[in-house]
Structures are given as structure tokens and as C-alpha cells.
Amino acid sequence: METGFVGKAWTFGDHIDTDMIVPGKFLQILEPAGLAKIVLHGADPEFAAKVRPGDLLVAGINFGCGSSREHAPVALKAAGIPVVLAESFARIFFRNAINIGYPVLEVPGIHKGVTQGDQLSVDLATGAVKNLTTGATFRAKPLPPNILQILDAGGLAPLVAREIAAQKH
Amino acid sequence: MTMAEKVLARSGGVDEVAPGDIVTCEVDIAMSHEATAQMLEPMEKMGASRVWDPTRVVVLVDHWVPASNEATATMHKQVREFVRRWGVTNFYDVGRHGICHQILAEKGWVLPGDLCIGSDSHTTMLGGLGAFGTGVGPTEMAAVYSTGKIWLKVPNNLLIHCRGKLQEYVYGKDVILHAIGRLTVTGAIYKAVEYSGPGIAAMTVPDRLSISNMTVEMGGKAGLCPPDEKTREYLEKIHQRPFRPFATSDREATFQERLDLDLDTLGPQVACPPNVDNVKDISAVAGTKVDQIFVGSCTNGRIEDLRMALDVMDGRPVHPDARMIVSPASTDIYRQALEEGLVERFVDAGALVTQSSCGPCFGGHMGILAEGEVCLSTSNRNFIGRMGSRKSSVYLASPAVAGATAVVGSIADPRIT
Numbered sequence: 001m002e003t004g005f006v007g008k009a010w011t012f013g014d015h016i017d018t019d020m021i022v023p024g025k026f027l028q029i030l031e032p033a034g035l036a037k038i039v040l041h042g043a044d045p046e047f048a049a050k051v052r053p054g055d056l057l058v059a060g061i062n063f064g065c066g067s068s069r070e071h072a073p074v075a076l077k078a079a080g081i082p083v084v085l086a087e088s089f090a091r092i093f094f095r096n097a098i099n100i101g102y103p104v105l106e107v108p109g110i111h112k113g114v115t116q117g118d119q120l121s122v123d124l125a126t127g128a129v130k131n132l133t134t135g136a137t138f139r140a141k142p143l144p145p146n147i148l149q150i151l152d153a154g155g156l157a158p159l160v161a162r163e164i165a166a167q168k169h
Numbered sequence: 170m171t172m173a174e175k176v177l178a179r180s181g182g183v184d185e186v187a188p189g190d191i192v193t194c195e196v197d198i199a200m201s202h203e204a205t206a207q208m209l210e211p212m213e214k215m216g217a218s219r220v221w222d223p224t225r226v227v228v229l230v231d232h233w234v235p236a237s238n239e240a241t242a243t244m245h246k247q248v249r250e251f252v253r254r255w256g257v258t259n260f261y262d263v264g265r266h267g268i269c270h271q272i273l274a275e276k277g278w279v280l281p282g283d284l285c286i287g288s289d290s291h292t293t294m295l296g297g298l299g300a301f302g303t304g305v306g307p308t309e310m311a312a313v314y315s316t317g318k319i320w321l322k323v324p325n326n327l328l329i330h331c332r333g334k335l336q337e338y339v340y341g342k343d344v345i346l347h348a349i350g351r352l353t354v355t356g357a358i359y360k361a362v363e364y365s366g367p368g369i370a371a372m373t374v375p376d377r378l379s380i381s382n383m384t385v386e387m388g389g390k391a392g393l394c395p396p397d398e399k400t401r402e403y404l405e406k407i408h409q410r411p412f413r414p415f416a417t418s419d420r421e422a423t424f425q426e427r428l429d430l431d432l433d434t435l436g437p438q439v440a441c442p443p444n445v446d447n448v449k450d451i452s453a454v455a456g457t458k459v460d461q462i463f464v465g466s467c468t469n470g471r472i473e474d475l476r477m478a479l480d481v482m483d484g485r486p487v488h489p490d491a492r493m494i495v496s497p498a499s500t501d502i503y504r505q506a507l508e509e510g511l512v513e514r515f516v517d518a519g520a521l522v523t524q525s526s527c528g529p530c531f532g533g534h535m536g537i538l539a540e541g542e543v544c545l546s547t548s549n550r551n552f553i554g555r556m557g558s559r560k561s562s563v564y565l566a567s568p569a570v571a572g573a574t575a576v577v578g579s580i581a582d583p584r585i586t
């Protein structure tokens with residue numbers, strides 16, 4: 001998995017819920033490409049047209065609160081956003097993201113430390129985050145080994161596949 | 170240990186657990202709704218030949234029932250394909266369906282002390298029966314269906330202790346709305362909540378289910394009520410597996426946080442837009458004009474809720490400037506509402522009664538709001554755009570408040586309506 005990213009930041013506030021990321025009326029869309037076209041429609045209907053692959057998302061506390069819809073991380077990933085940086089995540093969103101092999105990092109101070117349009121660099125391996133526009137640096141909370149194992153495998157499905165295959169032999 | 174810790178220790182096969190431990194747990198009961206369609210691909214990748222234990226897997230459709238368009242019809246078709254392919258035997262299709270958490274409760278699939286994993290965030294509802302219920306997404310659910318196991322971090326514990334008892338026209342819904350207003354939408358993040366005390370003991374099981382259901386709205390991982398004789402009575406004729414001894418929290422169990430509530434002084438509560446923690450006493454919002462009243466959802470679509478709304482309406486019609494939509498939470502509740510004459514009374518009052526579906530609650534189908542419209546709903550979320558237009562708004566309250574509001578056409582106090 002690629003572990004270093006540099007990109008332009010889009011900023012969102014606290015409690016960005018799953019209805020904002022993928023509103024209920026779009027839940028019948030299951031294809032990632034289709035979800036990319038409506039990503040964050042509930043927060044900003046124009047966002048999907050503005051965001052470019054490689055851009056980064058920065059948010060406040062409780063990002064992804066609400067429903068268990070996996071559409072939410074799938075949409076963000078399909079939009080080409082390589083990683084979400086937030087003060088904190090709601091637990092189901094967090095697990096869903098990791099389970100599809102999508103890195104999300106809790107980065108204390110990031111919400112106040114980034115303005116829309118700032119250039120950021122993120123190193124997933126070390127957790128180092130730098131605001132290249134202002135020079136400010138941040139440190140992501142380290143992920144526990146069992147979560148890193150899922151990310152390294154590319155998601156929960158390939159990891160479980162390995163376990164099941166090992167049991168069969 | 171707390172009740173929640175006892176469930177995780179037992180299902181994790183260890184004597185003791187403490188907050189922060191990561192435990193690989195054996196799941197007692199697993200459920201998925203239309204998210205099952207999204208599990209086809211990960212199940213295929215994982216390579217299991219069938220679900221790990223068909224007696225512990227429940228699949229159903231509930232979000233778009235009956236299918237609302239070609240896309241949701243395809244989703245239902247994929248759910249049926251999944252059921253056939255991986256040997257699911259407990260499947261509730263259209264016509265035998267109900268909202269997932271209600272089906273788990275009323276068909277006796279969940280027992281006190283169970284670890285229950287569902288593909289829906291409101292799986293916390295099963296805590297009303299003393300189970301550790303929590304929601305996950307479809308990829309995780311595919312792993313559970315394949316292996317019967319899930320890793321969980323043992324959460325911190327939050328005790329919500331209720332003294333006194335519910336007053337007339339005040340219900341479990343008012344208790345949980347009040348608690349969320351006090352603790353905010355982040356108040357229970359990564360925590361197991363326990364609701365106990367004489368106020369909970371005196372409450373009916375359906376009231377407990379409404380409370381546990383909305384635990385997730387303050388970020389809670391699970392929300393458990395101690396199982397008791399009422400729980401046993403509720404499950405007596407329906408439980409699908411033998412009971413294990415009912416476990417409650419030890420006297421010396423550690424709760425990292427505690428909130429005390431006095432039910433004697435609690436009145437009807439309303440969560441105002443645009444967040445579930447924007448909770449006010451009904452007196453602060455009475456008179457707010459509404460376009461639609463919705464009685465339904467996993468939170469408050471049970472037979473008691475339908476009776477409660479009608480009791481407050483007391484034979485009076487829905488206000489001519491408003492419309493009322495009623496969705497029983499399951500086919501069994503729908504049938505009971507027919508038998509008791511409740512459907513007829515709603516129709517006579519000018520309300521529309523639908524079959525069971527999650528549709529209106531999440532803005533999926535049947536009861537979408539237009540720009541500028543206002544809904545008073547017995548459901549669980551009032552996020553921006555939740556029930557339709559981004560410029561519509563949703564107030565959350567009990568079915569009693571819904572009944573009063575339907576008659577008056579603006580938010581009204583059931584005690585004086």
C-alpha cells in the first residue's frame with residue numbers, strides 16, 4: 001500500500017454524519033464510481049464536482065457518525081481521496097473504512113491547524129502530517145497492530161480469505 | 170465486571186476483560202438487511218463455502234419494502250441470491266418482513282447476555298433485552314458470516330441511573346432524548362452504556378428497546394438494560410435458544426462515568442433540527458407548525474406506539490394542514506394493528522398506514538419531505554436532509570407527542586391536548 005501523500009486539503013466541520021457523506025436517497029447506488037459522483041452531497045452538493053483525485057479531507061470530531069452504511073468510506077475512496085484526517089471518527093465509520101482497506105487517521109489539532117486549500121503531506125507509516133502551506137506539523141494517533149494488519153492486507157476480505165485458506169490446508 | 174464486559178468476556182472465551190482489551194469474540198446472533206447485497210463480493214473473496222452457522226444468521230429486507238424502483242429491486246434480488254448461495258435458512262422476505270431489530274426481538278432471536286452483531290447502526294436496540302448489540306458494515310458482516318467471529322475493543326462504561334418512574338404521557342423515548350441532550354452526540358463515543366435503576370426496572374420492555382436503540386445517537390457502542398422478569402416474560406414464548414442465566418453488573422463493577430436522571434420530573438422531550446442532541450422540553454417548541462407526522466421506525470413503530478398515538482388523538486382527525494404516516498415496525502405488528510382495529514382508526518382519522526419499512530425514516534421512500542417542509546417524527550435521526558430535501562427539517566419525539574401534533578397541526582403537548 002502507498003504510504004506517502006501530498007495533496008490539497010478540503011476542510012469540513014464536526015459531526016459530518018453518514019447522511020451528509022451519502023444521503024439516504026443515494027443508498028441504492030452500490031458502484032463505487034457512482035458513489036464518487038455524489039460524495040458529501042449532503043454537506044456540499046458541489047463537492048463531488050470540485051474534488052480532484054489526490055486531494056485530502058480534513059474534518060473535526062466524530063466524523064462519520066450515524067448509520068452503518070459502508071457507502072460512506074467507499075464514496076470517499078472512489079473519489080480519489082487517499083486518506084481522511086480528523087480529530088476523531090465515529091466507530092462504525094472507522095471500522096468500515098479500515099475493513100475496505102481505506103486509511104483514516106485521528107490527528108489531534110488538525111481541524112484548527114488547516115485552512116481549506118492548504119497543501120498537506122501525510123506519512124501513513126510514521127503518522128507524520130505536515131501543513132506545507134503554514135509549516136505546522138501534527139502527529140496522528142498510532143493504529144493498533146490488529147488494524148495495521150487489516151490495512152496491510154488491503155482490507156478485511158483478503159485477510160479473512162488468507163485465514164480461511166490456511167484452515168482448509 | 171459490568172454486564173457489557175461479562176458478554177465480551179464470555180464470548181471472547183476469557184475469564185475477565187477490562188476497557189482497552191481487544192478480544193476476538195464468538196458471535197451469538199448475526200443479522201443483515203439490504204446491506205447483504207454488498208456482502209456478495211466480500212463473501213466471494215473470503216472463500217467460505219457457507220455461513221458459519223445457519224441457526225445464528227438472520228437475513229431480511231426492510232429499508233425499501235416493497236422495492237421502490239429497479240435499483241432497489243435488484244438489491245432485493247441480490248439478497249435472495251445471497252441467501253440461496255450461502256445457505257441462509259432464516260430469511261424474512263417481503264410480506265414476512267419487518268425492521269431488522271424488531272424482527273430480532275419479536276422472533277426471539279436475541280437473548281439476554283448475547284453478543285449480537287447487525288449490519289445496521291441501531292443494533293444497539295437489542296440491549297433493551299440485556300444483549301450486547303452493535304452495528305457494523307457489510308464487509309465486516311461478511312467476515313462474521315464466514316467465521317462466526319469478530320474482534321472488539323472492550324469499551325469504557327457509562328452508567329445512566331434512572332430513579333423515579335415515568336409519568337403519564339412520558340415514555341422511554343423521552344428518557345433517551347433527555348439523556349442525549351444532556352450528554353450530547355459525542356457523550357457515549359466508544360462506550361458501553363448501561364441503563365439501570367428503579368426507573369428502568371419499572372419500565373416496559375418496548376420502552377427499554379426505544380432507549381437502547383438510540384444509544385448510537387450519542388456514539389455508544391452498546392446500550393444495555395439489566396434483564397429481569399419482564400425480559401423473561403417478553404421472550405418466554407418466542408426464544409429460539411435456551412436461556413443462559415441472566416447476568417447483571419457486579420456491585421463492584423467500574424463505571425468510568427455516570428449520569429443520574431429523575432423520571433418523576435421528566436416531561437415530553439423534543440430533539441430539534443439539525444442534531445439529535447438539540448433537545449428541548451416540549452414547552453419550548455409547542456406551536457411549531459408541521460407538514461408531516463411520522464409514527465414508525467425501529468425506535469417507535471411497535472404496537473404500544475401505535476396505541477399511544479391513537480390514545481392521544483382520541484378519535485379526533487389529523488389536522489387538515491398536515492398529513493400523518495404510520496408504519497408498523499413489522500408484519501406481525503401490522504397484523505396485530507389490523508386485529509385491534511388500530512389501522513381502521515388511523516384511516517378514519519385521515520392518516521396513511523403503510524406496510525412495515527424503514528423508508529420514511531431515512532428518506533428512502535414513502536414520505537419524503539420537500540424543501541421547507543417540517544416533520545415531527547418518532548424515528549431516531551434529524552440530521553440535515555435525513556427525510557428528504559436538505560432544506561427540510563425533522564423534530565424527534567414520542568408517539569404521544571406525534572398523536573397530539575397530528576391533531577393540532579403543530580407540535581403539541583400530549584398531556585394537555
